[in-house]
Amino acid sequence: MTAPRIRHVTLFHDPRFYAAFPSLLSHPGGALLCFRLARDPHWLYPSDHTDRPEEALFDHVDARSTLVAMDLNSGGAPLGPCRPLPVNIEAADQDASLTRLPGGRILLGSFSWYPFSARHEPAVSRYTKTYLGKPGKDGLFFLFWGAFTRFSDDDGTSWSPHNYLPAVPGLPDLIPGRKPYHGGALRGRAAVLPSGRILQATYGMVRPDDATCGIHVFASDDRGESWSFLTTALFDESGERQYFEPCLHATPDGAVIAFLRTGGHDDRLATIRSTDGGASWTQAHIHRLRGHPADICPLGDGRNLLVYGYRHRPYGIRARIIDSDCSNIDTAAEIVIRDDGPGRDIGYPSACLLEDGKILIAYYFHGDDGIRRIEGSILTDLPA
Secondary structure, X not given: OOOOEEEEEEEEOOOOEEEEEEEEEEEOOEEEEEEEEEEOHHHHOOOOOOOOOHHHOOOOOOOOOEEEEEXXXXXXXXXXXXXXXXXXXXXXXXXXXXXXXXXXXXXXXXEEEEEEEHHHHHHHOOOOOOEEOOOXXXXXXXXXXXXXXXXXXXXXXXXXXXXXXOEOXXXXXXXXXXXXXXXXXXXXXXXXXXXXXXXXXEEEEOOOOOOOEEEEEEEEOOOOOOOEEEEEEEOOOOOOOEEEEEEEEEOOOOOEEEEEEEEOOOOEEEEEEEOOOOOOOOOOEEEEEEOEEEEEEEOOOOOEEEEEEEOOOOOEEEEEEEOOOOOOOOOOOEEEEEOOOOOOOOEEEEEEEOOOOOEEEEEEEOOOOXXXXXXXXXXXXXXX
């Protein structure tokens, strides 16, 4: 297979911020980029501070993390500064996942953490285990706050308020009578069915007081204005295998495929498939492909580009061109987008097809300074 031409560009870099978890959509004249922005404490340490604790200099939770949007031209250059989306003043927003709906509306999915002081941890622990933090180190804990969607009808200039997904039936409130378990965490695009129904998948708790992580599916029949719980699509009864970060894709024959990150499968990609509008799903098919999480980009000729982070040596970003029904994932040739990653804390790629036929892939990366930034790779001359 002839390799595509690849050019790398920096999409966002600021030494005071940890930028990560991007999502892309094609946009008039270029692309819309959305990503998580959080504080980075590197600047607090003198440059000659030799014993600074590296593990304390980055984290995937931050009390002030928020989502920002940026317009890019077809060469990946920003058309202006990033602009914060309206925040939830109680909680910190995480990953962004964008989906273009018929008619042009942009649907954004994400989830939030609620920061609270360590002195409140004994009270919270009476009710739930769905929080993060390390006593004596972090000072803060983070209670899972739920998955939400919002939408924009003006190409990402303004956004609707946070709309948290319904509670998952059968699961207890996080805080009894005060805070339901809203949907689970959300990372991955939604799928639009021929009927106009939207499916959005999340991942998280399946059974009370259980570490089992499975996939939940929600549906909207009013273009993302409201949601209903549809089904729990997948979980492992034994609890030995976990499933995360579902990205949905509707195929031309009417099926919906979910691409899943796995735990307990040696980081192999899993897929499940629905042929009845998301009401029921197949068992997980475990692929030979290693990497996570996956994002899929239709190429306009019936094929799709599947992109994924590669957190194994050599660290980087990889892709495969797969057919319209996504049946040749394991036989499709692997394209190494880059393999110069300095460590495992990189990736989460998202891809879109630009108006001029190029492919733009965004992901987070870092160099010698340790500052996480949003980088991009522009692909041209894809093999036929």
